[in-house]
Amino acid sequence: MPRSVHAGPGARPGVIEETEREVRTQLAPPWNVIVHDDPITLMVYVTMALRRVFGYSQEKAHGMMMEVHTAGRSIVWTGAREQAELYVLKLHAAQLLATMEPVAAS
């Protein structure tokens, strides 16, 4: 909380007035990238796409694919909105059902 010391128009000689103001820095919330299940896409294809888009290991990509398959969706990445949009674009280019939403909404 920064403090400022100043002599304003109504300042009394010899008296230093201090005011405090609070500065709140609002960080942009992170966004989740979510892949949703669909009945058509091959499981091996989903794993391959996750590896290519994110560079994940076979084990990690396979685990996420299985979560998509069993739970209906998986959060595959979390971070800044601009990067989330780029990842969703790449997932859509691979024809995966992918969405993005702020972390609080997930």
Added chain:
Amino acid sequence: MMLRIRVRKDGGVTVWMIPPLLAQFVLELPGLLDTDQPDAVRRRLFPDPSEDPDIAAEWRRAQHPELFALLADARSVVERDLPSIAPAPSGRSFHLRIAAGHVPAWISALNAGRLALGAVHDVTAGDMDAGRRPTYDERGLAILRIDLYGWLQGALIEA
């Protein structure tokens, strides 16, 4: 019958032992890859990234042209390789030569074709179950086509 895949020295891939029905379906694959598709297909191939209508509208404006172009590219690659489909000497199967560097586009095109058929015929997880009862109608044929495309797609992924 089992598909056989050989990676050639030039980096391309040859697929052998393609059953005649799958060969016919492969020849028809480009017809599924138009960007001018029924709404159900467009919604599946080009889904919205968010339930927020503003984000979705901006997405369609900014990103769809690139996604349309990618699908058109995949279709173009497939069309260039299709003339190579030829019957084997036995006449019981066909082979297909996929040019070097074209496999990713084939995998993508087969996936898009499967999704388009699934969207048109409202295919469910139950329809894709290996133990399902086949139906002998247009929808049943579409599901068979999805299966056969998946057979080739899976073979190319694992090649």
